[in-house]
Amino acid sequence: MRLGVETPDLLVDVTGLPYDRVDALDDGGLRVGAGVQNSDLAADRRVRTSYPALAEAVLAGASGQLRNLATTGGNLLQRTRCAYFQDTTKPCNKREPGSGCPAREGEHRNLAVIGHSERCVATHPSDMAVALAAFDAIVRVVGPAGERGIPLVDFHRLPDDTPQFDTVLQRDELIVAVDVPALAFAGNSRYRKVRERASFSFALVSVAVALDVADGQVRDVRIAFGGLAHKPWRAYAAEQALRGSAADEESFGSAADAELAQAEPLRDNGYKVALARNTLVRTLVELTG
Ligand SMILES: Cc1cc2nc3c(=O)[nH]c(=O)nc-3n(C[C@H](O)[C@H](O)[C@H](O)COP(=O)(O)OP(=O)(O)OC[C@H]3O[C@@H](n4cnc5c(N)ncnc54)[C@H](O)[C@@H]3O)c2cc1C
Ligand code: SF4
Numbered sequence: 632m633r634l635g636v637e638t639p640d641l642l643v644d645v646t647g648l649p650y651d652r653v654d655a656l657d658d659g660g661l662r663v664g665a666g667v668q669n670s671d672l673a674a675d676r677r678v679r680t681s682y683p684a685l686a687e688a689v690l691a692g693a694s695g696q697l698r699n700l701a702t703t704g705g706n707l708l709q710r711t712r713c714a715y716f717q718d719t720t721k722p723c724n725k726r727e728p729g730s731g732c733p734a735r736e737g738e739h740r741n742l743a744v745i746g747h748s749e750r751c752v753a754t755h756p757s758d759m760a761v762a763l764a765a766f767d768a769i770v771r772v773v774g775p776a777g778e779r780g781i782p783l784v785d786f787h788r789l790p791d792d793t794p795q796f797d798t799v800l801q802r803d804e805l806i807v808a809v810d811v812p813a814l815a816f817a818g819n820s821r822y823r824k825v826r827e828r829a830s831f832s833f834a835l836v837s838v839a840v841a842l843d844v845a846d847g848q849v850r851d852v853r854i855a856f857g858g859l860a861h862k863p864w865r866a867y868a869a870e871q872a873l874r875g876s877a878a879d880e881e882s883f884g885s886a887a888d889a890e891l892a893q894a895e896p897l898r899d900n901g902y903k904v905a906l907a908r909n910t911l912v913r914t915l916v917e918l919t920g
Pocket of ligand 1: 645665666691692693694697698700701702703704705706707708709756757758759804805806807831832833834
């Protein structure tokens with residue numbers, strides 16, 4: 632709003648709603664209220680021990696002061712940091728549908744390499760959402776038609792012909808919580824974020840990984856990338872390649888290649904493909920111990 636990107640006629644303050652708790656679910660998972668502040672989520676002992684990648688992802692985002700105000704719902708709905716989107720003197724299909732996408736031929740070093748379209752090549756900025764995608768989280772929303780659950784991996788959209796819509800949330804719906812289901816090996820998880828400076832900065836590439844290894848073989852794994860696409864990118868092809876394979880650097884590299892074969896880098900962001908490969912392999916090696 633300060634940049635003039637949004638000019639709403641009406642603002643509704645949702646900060647007083649009773650969605651500020653992290654509760655245990657019957658299946659052993661957690662229900663994170665939409666109003667839970669990022670700092671409180673990262674500090675929650677259950678999150679730190681059962682889903683360390685989630686705590687690490689939240690702590691990798693923004694700065695301490697921002698995390699003290701930012702909420703679970705707001706973080707999921709933050710908009711792209713594409714420079715043209717934020718500059719109201721420039722055309723941008725996401726801000727003004729049909730006006731064009733100057734980033735395609737212009738400044739796109741930090742933008743998408745997977746799932747982009749002619750209309751938009753932006754990336755989604757949330758770190759927290761990447762870990763939630765790896766953990767199969769469900770976004771719980773309410774609207775006039777009642778309550779529904781949307782898998783986090785389907786909550787954010789690819790741009791296609793309508794990049795103005797970042798998510799499938801309807802205009803009359805409110806996020807009330809995010810459910811993180813139980814996952815036995817989520818305790819062996821990590822979030823690694825590569826960025827241009829160590830203080831607050833958005834991801835060039837990030838990865839959330841949970842790994843289950845027994846007798847030198849991968850029993851199960853969850854992987855999601857950030858910084859590559861218009862949404863958190865769940866790496867199903869890499870996961871499939873890894874299940875049952877040797878837990879070694881060679882298999883890790885092949886799995887990364889299987890996922891990244893679909894990348895279509897733009898003129899100036901091909902470096903992201905190699906960066907994503909190396910970041911995933913290194914994280915898997917670390918989790919293998
Ligand atoms: C300088 C800076 C650096 C940052 N760096 C990072 C980073 O590296 N990684 C990262 O992940 N994030 C980063 N952020 C984002 C930050 O962590 C916040 O999450 C983000 O700014 C959104 O703020 P908020 O959570 O207060 O949501 P708000 O600004 O309050 O809301 C954002 C949007 O969500 C809507 N909304 C809020 N709650 C609900 C709800 N319950 N239901 C429906 N709609 C809702 C609002 O209407 C609004 O449209 C950064 C922000 C800044 C300013
Ligand atoms: S990449 Fe998307 S957000 Fe950026 S200028 Fe193009 S349409 Fe706008």
